[in-house]
Amino acid sequence: xxxxxxxxxxxxxxxxxxxxxxxxxxxxxxxxxxxxxxxxxxxxxxxxxxxxxxxxxxxxxxxxxxxxxxxxxxxxxxxxxxxxxxxxxxxxxxxxxxxxxxxxxxxxxxxxxxxxxxxxxxxxxxxxxxxxxxxxxxxxxxxxxxxxxxxxxxxxxxxxxxxxxxxxxxxxxxxxxxxxxxxxxxxxxxxxxxxxxxxxxxxxxxxxx
Numbered sequence: 001x002x003x004x005x006x007x008x009x010x011x012x013x014x015x016x017x018x019x020x021x022x023x024x025x026x027x028x029x030x031x032x033x034x035x036x037x038x039x040x041x042x043x044x045x046x047x048x049x050x051x052x053x054x055x056x057x058x059x060x061x062x063x064x065x066x067x068x069x070x071x072x073x074x075x076x077x078x079x080x081x082x083x084x085x086x087x088x089x090x091x092x093x094x095x096x097x098x099x100x101x102x103x104x105x106x107x108x109x110x111x112x113x114x115x116x117x118x119x120x121x122x123x124x125x126x127x128x129x130x131x132x133x134x135x136x137x138x139x140x141x142x143x144x145x146x147x148x149x150x151x152x153x154x155x156x157x158x159x160x161x162x163x164x165x166x167x168x169x170x171x172x173x174x175x176x177x178x179x180x181x182x183x184x185x186x187x188x189x190x191x192x193x194x195x196x197x198x199x200x201x202x203x204x205x206x207x208x209x
Contacts (some may be wrong), residue, residue, distance in 0.1 A: 003056055006065040009033065009043035020090075025203050029089050033068060033075060036096035043068060043094075045193075050089060058144035061107040061132075063097055074139065077104055097139045106132040107143055108176030111186055113151030124155040133161065134173040141169035148186055158187035159193045 009031065012023070023030050034040035053059050059077065066075045066155050079093035092198050096163040097103050121193050146166065147158055162182045174181035 003021055003053070004065075005053065005059070005062045006067065007045055007053070007058070008049060009045055011064050012042045012044045015042065024088075029092060031092040031094060032098060033066060033073065033094045035075075036098050036101075038096065042069060045092065047089075050092070054089070057108055061142065061144055063139045063142060065095070066094060074099075076103060076139075085134050099139055101158060102138055103137050103142070104134055104136050105142060106134050108132045108145045109148055109185060110145045113148055113149050113150050113153075116151035117153045119155040119157065122155055123191055124188040125155075125191055126150065127187050127189045129158070129187055133164070133185070135166065135170050135175050136176060136191050137170040141167060143170060147195055149161045150186055150188070151195075153186070153188050155188050155190050158184035160184050 011206055012019075012030070014022075020030050023044050028044040029050055031045055032040050033043055058078075063076055065076050066073045069198050073096055075094040075096050077092065078095045079091075080089060081091040082128065083090055092134065095103075097137055108130070109130060111126070111128065111130055114120055117124075117126065124200075133142070143166075144160070147163060148164065153159065161175055161184050162179070164172070164185065166172070174183065
C-alpha cells in the first residue's frame with residue numbers, strides 16, 4: 001500500500017515554552033516552514049500523522065505535500081529534533097522547494113547482493129561505511145533511495161561514491177566539491193579468520209578501498 005507523503009500543518013502564532021507544552025498536550029508537534037524566497041511560517045502538525053510518516057524509509061528523502069491552511073506547498077525535511085530519551089518529536093523544520101531550483105538532500109542507501117559477495121562467503125564482514133548519501137538535484141529527480149550492488153565485492157574492497165549508479169540529474173554533493181571526498185560507501189572487511197586463510201589479492205574482485 002502506497003503511503004501519501006502529506007502533512008497537514010496548522011498556522012500558529014503563539015511561541016515560547018508554555019505554548020509548546022500546550023501544543024504537545026493537544027497531540028500536535030511545533031514546526032516551521034521556510035524558504036523559496038518567502039518568510040518563515042510557524043506551524044503545528046498532527047502528531048499521529050507525523051509519526052506514521054516517520055515509519056517510512058523515504059520520509060526524509062521525499063518532497064512532501066504540506067497543507068498550510070488552504071494552501072498546499074512542497075517541502076523537504078531539513079531538521080527533526082527528538083526528545084533526548086522519550087520517543088517524541090519536539091520540533092520539525094520544513095524547507096519549501098521550487099521546481100526550478102536544485103535541493104540538497106540526504107538519501108538512504110540500500111545495499112543488495114550481500115549473500116552473493118565472495119568476500120562475505122569467505123567470512124568477511126560487510127561494513128556500511130555510509131548509511132545515506134547527500135545528493136543534489138531538482139525536486140522532480142529526487143530518488144527515494146540509492147541502490148548499491150555488493151555481489152562482486154571481495155575482502156578488503158569497497159564501493160566508493162564515484163562508483164554508484166545515480167539516476168539522471170542526480171549528483172553527489174561531496175563529489176561536486178572535489179574527488180578528494182570520494183569516500184567508501186560499503187566495504188568488506190577481513191576478520192581474524194579471513195586474514196589467516198583468505199584468498200590472495202590477485203584473486204579478489206571489485207574496487208580497492
